[in-house]
Amino acid sequence: MRKLAFALCLFASPALATGLQVEVAGEGANGTIAIDLLEDLAPEHVAQITAIAESGAYNGVVFHRVIDGFMAQTGDVQFGQSSGNTSRAGMGGSDMPDIQAEFSSEPFKRGIVGMARSQNPNSANSQFFIMFDDGDFLNGQYTVVGRVTAGMDVVDQIKLGTGGNGAVVGTPDMMKTVTVTE
Numbered sequence: 001m002r003k004l005a006f007a008l009c010l011f012a013s014p015a016l017a018t019g020l021q022v023e024v025a026g027e028g029a030n031g032t033i034a035i036d037l038l039e040d041l042a043p044e045h046v047a048q049i050t051a052i053a054e055s056g057a058y059n060g061v062v063f064h065r066v067i068d069g070f071m072a073q074t075g076d077v078q079f080g081q082s083s084g085n086t087s088r089a090g091m092g093g094s095d096m097p098d099i100q101a102e103f104s105s106e107p108f109k110r111g112i113v114g115m116a117r118s119q120n121p122n123s124a125n126s127q128f129f130i131m132f133d134d135g136d137f138l139n140g141q142y143t144v145v146g147r148v149t150a151g152m153d154v155v156d157q158i159k160l161g162t163g164g165n166g167a168v169v170g171t172p173d174m175m176k177t178v179t180v181t182e
Helices: 002-011 043-055
Strands: 019-025 031-037 065-067 071-074 112-115 128-131 144-150 174-181
Touching (some): 031 043
Antiparallel strands (some): 019 031, 019 174, 065 071, 112 128, 112 144
16 A cells, blocks of 8 residues: 555656746737646756746746747846846846757647757757747757647737847837746
């Protein structure tokens, strides 16, 4: 009986988090996005996102790169604070170390949340993106960390970028608050 109880305890260990609630505000989008975090696919990435969200570092971070029909990118806690100069948004990360890739067979479909990174597959840190549409060309090359379960209408309204490589010109929409849900 003890062995069974121990085994059940192993399988019933608490999850890191079940999701994020993102309050978006700006010229384009205003509302709530609910994201289910997929810790079974990317436990290290989910742990890092959860820690950053719990610290409050995502609060006030802009959607700095938004490409129509592709994705909306945010999460640069170093250079993406809406209260500061966001001209370098997309070039920074957090104080935490970069994460090794956790690629999976989960396809990049509309509403999937993936980790942004540089050319190095093991360079994801704090930035993530939400897919507007399917992007199968990303499959197996970027880490899937979650999926939008409510609020895709809000995602669809995020102010689009018009600058080079989808950079948002003017005042970008932002993640007003990011809360970890259980």
